[in-house]
């Protein structure tokens with residue numbers, strides 16, 4: 128059986144899973160095409176990237192270099208990798224490490240399988256836009272995906288495992304109303320993380336390269352105005368910070 132395609136590997140990270148020293152694995156390919164995506168080589172030119180053998184990654188994990196406790200599988204979209212992803216997660220767990228995937232939520236069947244078979248300790252689900260079909264389709268440049276994303280959201284909320292929802296705040300594109308609308312849709316959720324947009328050369332839509340980074344003040348302002356979530360965090364290149372915890376969860380909308 129073919130092994131998991133791996134297009135990037137960070138042996139040690141302290142910012143990809145708060146509180147856990149992790150290795151990060153990047154898989155190629157995605158079924159969305161978000162304008163702001165900075166994984167553009169992973170998405171549109173995966174063959175141009177050097178391939179990293181699974182055995183190289185597993186050897187690094189087996190050696191427990193750098194005091195690694197967990198593995199984060201990001202992308203690209205991990206759930207597109209089916210059986211190869213399952214096999215890889217089993218190998219990671221066999222080494223006594225915790226597992227997390229970062230997903231766009233488009234594959235609820237796979238997410239259900241991974242949760243039911245106890246292959247995941249944590250899920251990060253990107254919520255790209257307020258949950259309206261047209262808006263979502265425009266953001267991810269793909270139609271008819273919202274019902275699947277919603278199913279994935281409800282699945283992880285009911286799963287009992289660690290999870291968080293993440294939204295990238297893009298200056299001039301993501302409004303406070305958008306963030307509050309998403310928060311209403313995930314009311315009661317364990318964690319909602321507002322992530323800083325950082326312009327990279329090579330976003331999928333080149334126009335997004337000239338947008339400035341989300342300011343720290345804007346992230347804080349938005350996070351402080353979110354209600355109904357157990358914990359609200361902001362995430363910048365430097366790490367994560369809790370802004371709002373259980374404080375206003377019972378306020379009326």
Ligand code: SF4
Nearest residue numbers: 157159161164203231
């Ligand atoms: S879902 Fe993620 S990896 Fe896929 S295009 Fe959007 S930002 Fe890029």
